[in-house]
Amino acid sequence: MIDTLRLTAEEAMGLIERGEASAAELHAAYLDAIRDRDGELHAYLRTVDEADGGGVPIAFKDVISSRGVETTAGSKVLQGYVPVFDSTVAARCREAGLPLIGKTNMDEFAMGSSTENSAYGPTRNPWDPERVPGGSSGGSAAAVAAGLAPWALGTDTGGSVKQPASLCGIVGLRPTYGTVSRYGIVAFASSLDQVGPMTKTVRDNALLYRIIAGRDPCDTTTVELPQPVELPEREDLKGIRVGVPKELNEAEGIEPGVKEAADRTIELCRELGAEVGETTLPRSVEYGLACYYLVAPAEASSNLSRYDGVRYGLRVEGESGVRSMYERTRDAGFGDEPKRRIMLGAYALSAGYYDAYYGQAQKVRTVIAQEHAAAFRSFDVLVSPTSPTVAFRLGEKAENPLAMYLSDVLTIPSNMAGLPGLSIPCGLSEDLPVGFQLIGPQFSENTLFHVGHALERAIGFDVVPGRLQ
Amino acid sequence: MNWEPVIGLEIHIHLKTRTKMFCRCEVAYSEPENTRTCPVCLAHPGSLPVPNAKAVEWTIKLGLALGCRIAERAVFHRKNYFYPDNPKGYQISQYDEPLCVDGRLVVPGPDGEPEVGIVRAHLEEDAAKNVHTGSAQGRIAGASATLVDFNRAGTPLVEIVTRPDLRSADDARRFLQLLRQTVVELGISDAEMEKGSLRFDVNVSIRPQGSDELRTRTELKNLNSFAFAAKAIQREVERQTGIYEAGGEVEQETLHFEPGTESAPPLRSKEEAQDYRYFPEPDLVPLQPPAELVERVRAELPELPGARILRLAADLDPDTATDLVTSGRDALFERVPGDRRAVANVLMNQFAAAGVDAAAVDPEELGKLIEARSRIPRERLIEALAASGTPGFSADDYLGDGLMADTSELEPIVDRILEANSGQVEAYRGGKEGLLGFFVGQVMRETRGKADPKVVNELLREKLSA
Numbered sequence: 001m002i003d004t005l006r007l008t009a010e011e012a013m014g015l016i017e018r019g020e021a022s023a024a025e026l027h028a029a030y031l032d033a034i035r036d037r038d039g040e041l042h043a044y045l046r047t048v049d050e051a052d053g054g055g056v057p058i059a060f061k062d063v064i065s066s067r068g069v070e071t072t073a074g075s076k077v078l079q080g081y082v083p084v085f086d087s088t089v090a091a092r093c094r095e096a097g098l099p100l101i102g103k104t105n106m107d108e109f110a111m112g113s114s115t116e117n118s119a120y121g122p123t124r125n126p127w128d129p130e131r132v133p134g135g136s137s138g139g140s141a142a143a144v145a146a147g148l149a150p151w152a153l154g155t156d157t158g159g160s161v162k163q164p165a166s167l168c169g170i171v172g173l174r175p176t177y178g179t180v181s182r183y184g185i186v187a188f189a190s191s192l193d194q195v196g197p198m199t200k201t202v203r204d205n206a207l208l209y210r211i212i213a214g215r216d217p218c219d220t221t222t223v224e225l226p227q228p229v230e231l232p233e234r235e236d237l238k239g240i241r242v243g244v245p246k247e248l249n250e251a252e253g254i255e256p257g258v259k260e261a262a263d264r265t266i267e268l269c270r271e272l273g274a275e276v277g278e279t280t281l282p283r284s285v286e287y288g289l290a291c292y293y294l295v296a297p298a299e300a301s302s303n304l305s306r307y308d309g310v311r312y313g314l315r316v317e318g319e320s321g322v323r324s325m326y327e328r329t330r331d332a333g334f335g336d337e338p339k340r341r342i343m344l345g346a347y348a349l350s351a352g353y354y355d356a357y358y359g360q361a362q363k364v365r366t367v368i369a370q371e372h373a374a375a376f377r378s379f380d381v382l383v384s385p386t387s388p389t390v391a392f393r394l395g396e397k398a399e400n401p402l403a404m405y406l407s408d409v410l411t412i413p414s415n416m417a418g419l420p421g422l423s424i425p426c427g428l429s430e431d432l433p434v435g436f437q438l439i440g441p442q443f444s445e446n447t448l449f450h451v452g453h454a455l456e457r458a459i460g461f462d463v464v465p466g467r468l469q
Numbered sequence: 470m471n472w473e474p475v476i477g478l479e480i481h482i483h484l485k486t487r488t489k490m491f492c493r494c495e496v497a498y499s500e501p502e503n504t505r506t507c508p509v510c511l512a513h514p515g516s517l518p519v520p521n522a523k524a525v526e527w528t529i530k531l532g533l534a535l536g537c538r539i540a541e542r543a544v545f546h547r548k549n550y551f552y553p554d555n556p557k558g559y560q561i562s563q564y565d566e567p568l569c570v571d572g573r574l575v576v577p578g579p580d581g582e583p584e585v586g587i588v589r590a591h592l593e594e595d596a597a598k599n600v601h602t603g604s605a606q607g608r609i610a611g612a613s614a615t616l617v618d619f620n621r622a623g624t625p626l627v628e629i630v631t632r633p634d635l636r637s638a639d640d641a642r643r644f645l646q647l648l649r650q651t652v653v654e655l656g657i658s659d660a661e662m663e664k665g666s667l668r669f670d671v672n673v674s675i676r677p678q679g680s681d682e683l684r685t686r687t688e689l690k691n692l693n694s695f696a697f698a699a700k701a702i703q704r705e706v707e708r709q710t711g712i713y714e715a716g717g718e719v720e721q722e723t724l725h726f727e728p729g730t731e732s733a734p735p736l737r738s739k740e741e742a743q744d745y746r747y748f749p750e751p752d753l754v755p756l757q758p759p760a761e762l763v764e765r766v767r768a769e770l771p772e773l774p775g776a777r778i779l780r781l782a783a784d785l786d787p788d789t790a791t792d793l794v795t796s797g798r799d800a801l802f803e804r805v806p807g808d809r810r811a812v813a814n815v816l817m818n819q820f821a822a823a824g825v826d827a828a829a830v831d832p833e834e835l836g837k838l839i840e841a842r843s844r845i846p847r848e849r850l851i852e853a854l855a856a857s858g859t860p861g862f863s864a865d866d867y868l869g870d871g872l873m874a875d876t877s878e879l880e881p882i883v884d885r886i887l888e889a890n891s892g893q894v895e896a897y898r899g900g901k902e903g904l905l906g907f908f909v910g911q912v913m914r915e916t917r918g919k920a921d922p923k924v925v926n927e928l929l930r931e932k933l934s935a
Contacts, residue, residue: 065515078514085508087515182752184515190751219517220754299751302547305558306512310617322553322615349549349746358748 002029005147005464009204012056012150023099026150027051030101034148037468041124043133043142046070047102055097058208059149061140062103063110064195065184066090073186074106074118074136077307077314077333087184088219089153089195089212096211101149104139109304110160110188111337112136113407116398119335124394125168127432127465131391134164134407140198141168145465151199151208157189158292159386159411161196162423166386166435169425169463171205171452172198174411176442177418178223180209181216187303189296190221192415200463202424202452206231209445230446232453238273240451242266243379246278247285248410248437254388257429262385265426265436268458269383269451279375279382281413284368288413289405291368294348294361295416300338301345307333340401369417376441381451384410386423386435414439422448425461433461471678472713474706475686476641476671477633480648481626482658483595483666484524489623490594491518491561496625498664502600502618510623512556517752520545524625525568527657528592529758530766531627532569534651534773535587539763543568543591545750550743553617554596562628564747567591568756574651576644577778577787585644586632597622621665627658633672633683638702641671643791645695650774650795662693671698673705674719685719689735691726701726701735784809792817797827804832807840815839819851825858837864844868844921846913874921876928879912882920883928886911897933905929 002021015021021029031047038044045062048069060066063073065083067090072078086094093100107117115123115138123138125131126146133142137154141164144152154161156174165172173196180195187193197208210229215222244266249259270276309315309329316332318324334342348357375382387407397404414421419439426436436455440448462469489496492509508516529539546564572587598621603613629648635641649667652658660667674686687705692698701724709719724735774794781790781799789810793799798816805812816827820835835857842850845868853867873879886908887894897904905926912925 065513071514073514081514083508083513083515085513085516182515183517186514187752218519219752220519221752298748302549302559302746302748305549305551306514306556308551308553308558310553311511311556312513323551326551346746349748351744351746354746354748 002026004029004033004150005468007147007150008200009056009150010201010207016055023051023054023057023097027057027099027101030057030149033146034102037146038148040129041126041142041146041148042121043104043123043139043146043148044102045072045074045105045120045139048100051099053094053097053099055099056150057101058093058098059102059104059140059143059152060090060100061106061137061152061154063106063155063186063188064090064153065186066100066103069100069103071103071186072120073110074108074120075333075335075338076119077329078186079314081313083184085184088181088216090184092212098211104137104143104152106139107136107337108335109186109300109338110136110155110157110193111300111341113159113163113404114392114394114397115139115164116394117335117337122394125391126468127169127391128467131393131432132167134167134387134391136160136164137172137198138164141165141170141172144168144170144198144200145463146468147464151197151204153195153208153212154198155185155188156194156196156415157192157296158415159408161198162411162421162435162437163387163408165198165423166425166437167391167433169433169461169465170198170200171202171425171456172196172423173205173209173445173448174415174421175209175213175445176420178221179213179225179443179445181219181222183216183218189299190303191299192296202422202449202456203231205422205452206449226443227446230449232449234450235454235457236273237269237451237454240269240274240381240447241379242269242274242276242451243279243375243382244276245281245285245375245382245384247281248382248384248413251285251388251409253406253409254385255390255429258385258388258390258434261427261429261434262383262436265455265459266383268455272454272458277379279379281371281375281382283364284371284413284417285409287364288368288416289409291361291364292408292412292416293344293405294357295365297341297345298348298358299345301342301349304334304338304342309333337401365416368413372414372417372419372439373441380440380444380447382414382439384437386411386437390429390432390434410437418442420445420448422452424452424456425463426455426459427461431466470714472675472706472710473678474636474638474702475633475674475676475683476635476638476702478631478635478641478644478669478671480629480645480667480669482629482652482660484527484625484627484657485659485666486521486523486527486625488521490521490524490592490625491623494623497620500620502616503620505620506622510556511619512558518561518750520753520756521625524592525756525758526762526766527655528568528590528627529763530655530770531652531657532572532590533763533767533770534655535569535572535574535590535629537569537572537587537590539758540566540568540570541757542566543756543758545753545756546747547750549746552596553615554599554622556597556619556622560594560596561750561753562593563591566755568758574644574647575775575779576640576647577775577782577791578640578643579787582779583634583636583640585634588630588632590627590629593626593628595621595624595626633674638699638706641702642695642699645669645698646791646795647775647778654771654774669698671702673702673709675706675709675713685721687719687721688723689726690723693726693731697731785813789813789817796821801827801830801832801835805839806833806836811842812836812839815842815854820854820857823851823855823857825855829858831857831862834862834864838867841868844874844923846920846922849919873916873919874924876924879916879920879924879928882912882915883925883932886915887932894933905933908933
């Protein structure tokens with residue numbers, strides 16, 4: 001009997017290596033778990049029956065194209081769309097022998113922080129089904145947390161891997177922009193989108209990142225990793241300089257329980273031998289969110305133009321002519337959030353406003369990158385809570401887009417700078433997981449894995465949700 | 470008042486790279502519909518563009534040939550608009566940081582050598598092709614359906630924009646001919662209008678001679694030949710002149726000519742300022758052509774047609790020099806000995822008509838033939854020219870022995886003709902000297918074209934005046 005609730009991907013690999021379980025048996029065990037628990041959670045949009053590969057199964061956020069398996073990006077406009085090609089990350093997982101077990105639910109086109117914006121209904125948090133799993137990679141986070149997949153891939157634009165990892169009590173990495181190929185990832189905001197591993201442990205995370213990272217000739221924004229990915233072993237933090245950005249740790253809206261858990265973890269860094277000091281990112285935090293909500297919708301307004309009913313996906317016939325077909329298709333195909341962002345983005349790009357909005361936001365982005373770079377002259381990692389709150393209730397923020405946007409206030413600044421960030425669970429508040437965010441300079445994933453692993457060992461967080469034990 | 474035309478051009482040429490601009494699909498013109506497509510050029514979700522290095526290099530080559538500065542950093546932008554032939558909903562083009570800027574092309578003509586400024590030459594991708602069905606001539610009006618053929622989607626396209634430096638319809642035609650010849654010789658495009666691998670739009674305005682203002686312009690689209698463009702520009706200049714002289718104002722509009730026809734009047738449409746919401750393409754990093762690449766391409770440039778026209782025009786005139794170069798017969802011209810003007814005339818007229826491959830011709834033999842062109846009958850010359858491209862061709866076969874120039878041989882024939890046409894002889898002697906040609910023709914017929922027309926002429930004159 002395979003206990004999928006506790007099994008890490010690394011342990012699952014061990015089972016296969018030692019001949020204690022076959023890939024097919026593992027795949028079947030997870031399908032059983034999905035049958036048992038996903039009725040309530042709705043982490044998956046669809047599953048794959050047969051294990052295609054000899055390794056540990058993996059779940060993909062439904063924004064990741066997988067040849068022959070429907071890929072909708074959580075949108076009606078792509079209902080029935082079956083990619084004829086694998087995304088590069090899917091191809092790399094295939095080459096590594098990881099069978100796809102299913103496609104996970106998400107906010108439509110990765111726009112959201114709760115997975116409530118899915119056109120196929122929300123996903124629920126395994127720690128408390130009345131609460132959201134975060135988003136937009138909420139399906140992947142919930143699947144890993146509930147033992148419905150040993151590991152999963154999500155995508156992160158403004159915090160869509162880190163924030164749901166935090167809310168579901170798992171480990172999520174948003175890699176350095178340009179280290180993981182975006183080829184075959186249904187685009188939201190091209191200059192920000194990155195695929196990231198979502199796992200139970202930091203070591204699993206490093207293992208999966210090793211499989212997916214590296215230059216891809218199909219994505220000209222990718223680069224070769226400067227160093228190979230190292231599996232973390234060390235359990236101390238000697239020689240590591242940990243910076244605590246004041247603004248990220250004292251931001252308005254951080255719940256006391258969250259702050260407490262984060263502060264405890266900062267103290268733990270010191271106990272493990274790190275040098276801890278305060279630092280500051282004033283403009284990054286003040287302008288990051290505003291800047292993000294110009295850049296990301298602008299790019300999205302253009303990226304979503306291809307869903308026009310001409311070649312694939314939904315088509316609603318028009319009354320007369322192609323304009324009316326476009327209008328009806330896009331009106332029926334997109335939910336409120338994509339529509340809202342298309343409007344915001346088209347406005348930010350329009351003649352006469354470009355310089356004041358999109359152009360200005362790109363300049364601010366440079367300032368944010370410089371501010372982070374300055375902080376990294378004194379520190380190896382910067383730390384903060386990942387999300388200001390623990391998982392909130394379904395519907396709590398659904399009617400208030402601005403409150404929802406604030407969910408990502410702590411993850412967005414470093415994303416705007418293209419930097420890697422790792423969220424690890426650091427404790428509970430109100431019996432719900434709190435995520436701790438580690439931010440590093442470009443290509444510092446090995447450092448993040450080292451620090452994350454050492455903290456993970458010291459914290460001893462139980463990744464199995466209490467109610468499922 | 471004298472009015473001066475102010476003309477600018479926007480030219481699009483397809484690069485004949487093996488593959489498309491941003492994917493590895495083959496560039497195709499006559500393949501079955503939608504057989505040269507992939508997730509990238511069909512804009513499937515998640516597909517990403519990868520620039521074609523050859524297309525970048527060729528655009529640099531063209532830029533250098535046009536005297537442009539090659540940007541150290543060029544940026545692709547997205548031009549956003551909805552249309553079924555535009556699968557991504559945006560075209561990847563270049564906007565304020567194009568690859569080639571600030572060039573010039575000297576266009577020799579009868580009135581001098583005007584220099585036409587090149588604002589920019591940039592790289593972009595072509596759209597797919599909309600095919601309207603169920604209507605006459607595949608037009609959109611009355612069509613029952615529109616089908617889209619994506620074979621063309623993503624074909625590399627260079628857009629060249631000139632400054633409004635052209636001052637006549639003929640200059641515009643000459644510019645287009647020279648530009649076309651340049652891209653053909655660079656080997657980067659077929660630049661065939663019939664195939665759609667060369668297209669252009671013309672901006673026309675006029676202003677009082679001597680002024681440097683720029684008045685409202687109109688845009689002429691779908692012009693299908695250089696000659697037709699010259700005519701259409703001329704007509705538009707006259708139309709605008711008429712408007713101003715009647716005290717009116719020219720409106721900014723676009724004149725769409727019917728593709729494929731020259732007779733139909735253009736459809737007019739108001740120019741709407743469309744907002745394309747340009748922004749830098751985030752899926753692509755900026756192009757930074759290495760200096761070594763630019764210098765290598767510069768070193769490889771052949772002597773350009775513009776320079777050759779200038780060189781040849783010294784012995785000829787600009788139009789003949791242009792014709793020689795744009796017809797590709799200038800290389801042969803330079804190798805054929807003899808009187809420059811005579812060689813040029815024969816090459817551009819009788820030789821051109823004979824349809825001979827210039828590369829297969831022995832220039833020395835052709836020179837002999839041209840030198841003797843007035844001594845042999847016209848038919849014989851044309852026959853010889855037609856044969857001039859065959860291996861082992863010898864001009865002597867058509868000159869020398871073959872030609873009846875001997876008076877003693879020709880005299881009896883001439884006598885016979887004059888005797889048989891006594892009426893015409895009377896008439897000639899009575900003053901109808903135009904009949905000389907008639908007699909020459911008769912003699913030529915009798916000798917099956919072998920008589921030396923010069924000798925025949927002399928003989929006839931002598932006998933008729935006796």
